[in-house]
Amino acid sequence: MNNKQPDEFKIPIGPQHPALKEPASFSVALKGEKILGVEIRLGYNHRGIEKACEERTYIQDVYLVERICGICSHAHSTCFVQAVEEITGLDVPKRAKYIRTIIGELERVHSHYLWLGVAGHEIGFDTLLMYTWRDREVVMDLLASITGNRVNYGMNTIGGVRQDITRENVKEILGAIKTLEDRTQYYIEVATQEPTVINRLSGVGMISKEDSLKLGAVGPTARASGIEKDVRKDDPYAAYDEINFKVITDDHNDVFGRTVVRLKELLESYSIIKQALSALPDTPISVKAPRKIPAGEAISRYEAPRGEDIHYVKANGTDKPERVKVRAPTLANIQAVRKMLQDRYLADLPIVIAAIDPCFSCTDRLISINNLDKGEQKVMDWMTLRDYSIEWYKGKGVDFSVASKRLGRIS
Amino acid sequence: MRAEEDIKEKISARFPAIKGSIRIPRDRRIFLDVPILKFRELMEFSVKDLEFRNLNTITGLDEGENLSFIYHFSKDNGIMVNIKTSITKQDPVIKTITDIFPNAEIYERELVDLFGAKVEGLSPGNRYPLTDDWPKGEYPLRKDWKMKEGECQ
Numbered sequence: 001m002n003n004k005q006p007d008e009f010k011i012p013i014g015p016q017h018p019a020l021k022e023p024a025s026f027s028v029a030l031k032g033e034k035i036l037g038v039e040i041r042l043g044y045n046h047r048g049i050e051k052a053c054e055e056r057t058y059i060q061d062v063y064l065v066e067r068i069c070g071i072c073s074h075a076h077s078t079c080f081v082q083a084v085e086e087i088t089g090l091d092v093p094k095r096a097k098y099i100r101t102i103i104g105e106l107e108r109v110h111s112h113y114l115w116l117g118v119a120g121h122e123i124g125f126d127t128l129l130m131y132t133w134r135d136r137e138v139v140m141d142l143l144a145s146i147t148g149n150r151v152n153y154g155m156n157t158i159g160g161v162r163q164d165i166t167r168e169n170v171k172e173i174l175g176a177i178k179t180l181e182d183r184t185q186y187y188i189e190v191a192t193q194e195p196t197v198i199n200r201l202s203g204v205g206m207i208s209k210e211d212s213l214k215l216g217a218v219g220p221t222a223r224a225s226g227i228e229k230d231v232r233k234d235d236p237y238a239a240y241d242e243i244n245f246k247v248i249t250d251d252h253n254d255v256f257g258r259t260v261v262r263l264k265e266l267l268e269s270y271s272i273i274k275q276a277l278s279a280l281p282d283t284p285i286s287v288k289a290p291r292k293i294p295a296g297e298a299i300s301r302y303e304a305p306r307g308e309d310i311h312y313v314k315a316n317g318t319d320k321p322e323r324v325k326v327r328a329p330t331l332a333n334i335q336a337v338r339k340m341l342q343d344r345y346l347a348d349l350p351i352v353i354a355a356i357d358p359c360f361s362c363t364d365r366l367i368s369i370n371n372l373d374k375g376e377q378k379v380m381d382w383m384t385l386r387d388y389s390i391e392w393y394k395g396k397g398v399d400f401s402v403a404s405k406r407l408g409r410i411s
Numbered sequence: 412m413r414a415e416e417d418i419k420e421k422i423s424a425r426f427p428a429i430k431g432s433i434r435i436p437r438d439r440r441i442f443l444d445v446p447i448l449k450f451r452e453l454m455e456f457s458v459k460d461l462e463f464r465n466l467n468t469i470t471g472l473d474e475g476e477n478l479s480f481i482y483h484f485s486k487d488n489g490i491m492v493n494i495k496t497s498i499t500k501q502d503p504v505i506k507t508i509t510d511i512f513p514n515a516e517i518y519e520r521e522l523v524d525l526f527g528a529k530v531e532g533l534s535p536g537n538r539y540p541l542t543d544d545w546p547k548g549e550y551p552l553r554k555d556w557k558m559k560e561g562e563c564q
Contacts, residue, residue, distance in 0.1 A: 041537040041539075042517075043539050043542070046541065048551060213464070214513060216465060216514035228487075234487065234488065234489035235485075235491075297442070298436070298440075299483060312470045312483070314472065323472055325468070327467065327518075331517060332468075334517070335513070335517060
């Protein structure tokens with residue numbers, strides 16, 4: 001028997017793996033516990049959306065690009081309509097621009113809360129996950145109340161927004177922000193004072209400012225390496241040129257820094273929303289857009305929660321675009337991950353990957369069941385699935401119906 | 412728009428032949444076309460002399476006889492320069508820019524998979540974004556590529 005240990009071996013993580021929330025494949029070369037190098041394979045969620053955009057009308061595309069991502073859906077739709085509006089030469093009313101800003105910031109808030117929960121989970125701090133995801137519901141409910149949807153709000157259209165923010169909405173938003181501000185202050189305390197969090201995140205996933213610049217990192221990932229890069233400031237869109245806010249940076253260069261940046265950004269988002277609400281201009285919310293868009297091209301940038309989102313649109317004079325190109329922030333950041341993992345330990349991999357807040361696709365909300373014996377197929381929606389699980393647990397002697405009723409009252 | 416005009420002047424002075432193609436449709440946006448043979452020189456000029464140190468992405472376009480590629484560069488003050496270069500579809504060979512921008516790797520792999528570009532100097536590695544068993548010679552973002560019946564359900 002040969003007892004010689006190999007110098008190096010490779011373990012595959014993904015495309016399907018419990019440590020990953022979405023499909024991606026990391027082939028990790030290890031020596032002992034140490035990571036020598038990582039090969040990344042993406043594309044498992046490639047759905048051909050750019051091609052599909054060319055075959056649909058501009059209005060259909062607004063809804064299609066909104067579904068690129070379930071978390072930053074407003075980011076994609078805003079980025080897309082901005083490009084189309086620029087080509088058409090539409091003068092979007094100010095109120096629409098302010099509403100886009102408000103929804104965009106609410107989206108950032110729920111996205112950062114979501115991230116904080118995931119980060120907590122990845123370091124075994126599941127209480128943080130429970131707390132943050134409970135608080136995130138405040139924003140989700142707010143978005144549902146304003147737009148009618150928790151995700152994919154359908155607010156944008158070419159030439160403005162589809163729904164106004166009413167006086168009642170303003171009251172609702174201000175009330176919710178008060179709660180969220182308190183909670184964020186508490187999470188800032190937790191992140192910066194709780195020794196387990198500090199020790200687990202400090203020095204993990206390091207990337208220097210130089211490397212971060214060279215690899216083109218964006219969003220909180222770049223800002224936590226001391227790069228003052230934020231499209232809202234550098235290349236203002238919507239109402240950001242009329243609002244005061246700080247670009248949050250940090251020079252820890254690690255996951256701890258990325259946590260601090262996101263938390264402090266939340267406070268900036270609340271301030272932006274409050275300013276936008278108090279200055280909400282009294283104009284119409286949209287202008288009529290032509291069905292056929294004149295030939296031309298435009299490139300639009302948007303600071304999504306994860307970083308810079310880019311849409312390039314080329315029009316050919318018909319009602320369908322010639323080309324739509326999307327560069328989502330994760331594609332820019334994933335290239336920095338390789339560097340962050342080099343010479344680190346395997347146990348750090350989940351949190352380092354999670355720390356760029358990767359977003360490979362959207363959320364699923366229904367499940368399809370195939371009855372193999374009869375060849376039947378039926379679809380279970382979310383509520384049926386939930387009721388089914390409550391009944392199933394009842395059979396096992398666990399009754400969730402009381403807790404479920406209470407949840408029902410809250411929502 | 413003074414900063415943009417200034418950049419236009421500098422590019423025109425160095426590359427008089429492409430002066431006519433430089434467009435500034437709005438604040439912070441510069442578009443220009445450059446022949447493939449001059450692309451590298453212009454890119455190096457933009458990076459070193461004009462300080463466009465950030466590669467945002469690369470867009471591929473199918474323009475009938477030609478494939479075109481738009482390299483989107485930006486600098487800290489938000490100005491973007493979008494350099495377009497074209498190559499015949501028969502022999503779509505371009506040179507990698509990963510020696511200057513390591514992050515170009517994934518954008519160039521995208522051009523290889525979706526447009527059938529051949530990128531000289533691109534290090535071997537995983538393809539992106541199509542599947543490993545994707546049929547050879549099929550480039551879905553070319554205009555003549557259509558989804559086949561029953562392929563997607």
